Amino acid sequence: MHKQYMEAALDEANKAYELDEVPVGAIIVHNGEIISKGYNMRETLNDPLAHAEMIAIKKASVYLSTWKLNECILYVTLEPCIMCAGSIIQSRIGTVVYGAKDNKGGSFGSTVNLNDIEGYNHYPNIISGIMEDETSQILSKFFKEKRIMQIKISVVNNQEDFEEVKNLRNEVFVKEQKVDPDIEFDDYDDLNRDDVIHIVAKQNNEVVASLRLLLEKNKKIIVGRVVVKETHRKQGIGLKIMNYAEKYAFNNGYKLLELGAQTYALPFYENCGYTAFGDIFLDANIEHRMMRKEI
Secondary structure (H helix, E strand, O other), X not given: OHHHHHHHHHHHHHHHHHOOOOOOEEEEEEOOEEEEEEEOOHHHHOOOXXXXXXHHHHHHHHHHOOOOOOOEEEEEEEOOOHHHHHHHHHOOOXXXXXXXXXXXXXXXXXXXXXXXXXXXXXXXXXXXXXXXHHHHHHHHHHHHHHHHHOOEEEEOOOHHHHHHXXXXXHHHHHHHXXXXXXXXXXXXXXXXXXXXXXXXXXXXXXXXXXXXXXXXXXXEEEEEEEEEOHHHOOOOHHHHHHHHHHHXXXXXXXXXXXXXXXXXXXXXXXXXXXXEEEEEEEEOOXXXXXXXXXX
């Protein structure tokens, strides 16, 4: 029974997602019937009170012609914040069923539990973890997309950014992968060279990914030193910076991109449209294979 109603609340969360709102949805059930629905509209309405639960509570009170919702069950995809938890208590909702925990603001068990505070005149029954995976996934997807949107990619044109790039490469290639620094850093690591372009991805002014392009005279570019900060991997940033490099190549008349890929990363580069060729070889004692992409 709970899953059926939580699915309805998740449908409301998807409506918020389509509006680029934090995807939280809520419904209220009375005597087995859904009497109200709501989804987060804080940005759309420019209203800090327009949370899914608040909207659903208001609609339910109108429907039942009373502010007392003792016999109602609220289903919400995310653990209520302190504002919504307070409204739940004030409206006397009998039971709250939520999906995902909110470790940054949940007020029925995660950050604080209002049911543990003495002195209130009402304490709702709390049921948590219903469709937790599904309700968590839509939130994770939303915030992942937001983080990617905040990524700014550009050509490195100042020494300060270039020093951050080198620090990132040192962290990943030298310290993490045990590459000899005399191999990792070479003559191409010079901003004054006309045949090298360094590209950087930044989030909140922090360098989180980079690569370099060696510009050859035969309309070919060698892509190398592709690196993503450990804390920012599997967020689509690597693909985004590779796409930027390809656009740079196309806009400047280059026809072919080649790179030496570490063998574990072959699927990533295949996803970027590259095709492997030749035999496996060692570079810095790490197995590589050449790959290319025509543009």
